[in-house]
Amino acid sequence: MSRSTISASRCLLVLALALLAGCGPNTVKVEGHFPPPLMDALPIRLGVWYPEEFRNHEIFDEARSRSESDWVVQTGTAQVAMWNSLLQGMFIHFVPLQEAPAKGKPIPGVDAVLIPHVDELQYAIPQQTHIKVYEIWMRYRFELLDDKGESLVGWTMPAYGKTPTAFLRSDEDAVNLAAVMALRDAGANFAMTFPGIPEVAALMGVPEPKPDEAAHGELPSGDELPLLLDDGPAMDTGVIHEVENVPVETGGEDTP
Template identity: 25%
Template sequence: MSDWRYILLVIVFVLPGCSQQVVLEQDFPIPVMRTIQQPITLYVSPELRSYTHSEKPEKGAQWTIFFGESNARLFESVLRGMFEPLTVVYSLDDAADDATLIRPVMHDYQFSTPGMSKGDYYEVWVKYSLQMLQPKNKQLLDWHFTAYGREESSGNSASSAMQEASRRAMRDAAAAIVLGFTKQAKVREQFGLPPVKR
């Protein structure tokens, strides 16, 4: 066999096994809850819409996780169930001068595979924050939270299991927002809500 044919076979059969790509395209339900009748503007930044995580563990394949529009869908769905009315903008220039802005930020994405943990699960941790801004971008709040998801490796391809673990982490993030965001003192003060009873 000639050298070039051998090299081609290596590229075709070996390299695909060295890389895993996951594209997240999830939609998220609007939570059914008592809506706060206060107008807010959700600012979805270019960084949030294009977030991509790429990592090569010491033992294992190269992973690339594309979040695409899934982050925007997550925060729009959750906040639409919490506040009325909700306006979504993709540029700060499009926000009204007197708007109260909510800006989601994705800070970190971490994962563990069965090969890394010697376990049976693909696990995902995602760290977000919600920033609340007054007009002229004066920051009132920077609330950080971490979400978790996992999926068994049996019966799934590696990419499918990582995709499901990521989806569950994002649903966990949605639950964290619903349960925790409006308990923050600055949020309650901004929207005229009574303090949380201790």
């Protein structure tokens, strides 16, 4: 084989490797603006602990065919930003914890500790659904502990965001906006449902409703339900999603 043939083969190999390197997954690091909620602060000193998998949350979705691409959607930074803004505005005192709460260990300066988890995230793009809409679904799981790390209650909550294809420059921009809308939806749903959880009402000193009042399913202080965000796309606060109680395990070690 001549030197010229070897050189040409090497050039083709380098070109092929470069093309393969350029065919990586579509990566979206979700970014958005999350103003504080417009509501009166609840009389609870709340601590929050973000587990490592929450702070660094991302999903990887492998392409289903040669015509599709792999996707990586990173929501961790945006999750922390949204929940910090929301919780700081919702409560009279908000404390991001520097270490994971442990069962039986007192947590000074707080009445309760919230631990959020993203149990599931799904997305849909027009190439998959043949509908000109980008969608994001998330399912959160929350643990609420008392000031000694003991479990008070656990529940799950859905969130949803979508955006049409019009006026968006790329699939990545559209997925980012759909994720931001899902985060805003999560914030609105949390702010509306959290005060109505019996264990939360007890923390605030709200008396339990009488049986006839409970039968009507009314949330306390209905005239003061929050409308979140005075900036950017409005959260849909017209629907109160179901809150489901789930068992909670505590006491695991986790460090930032």
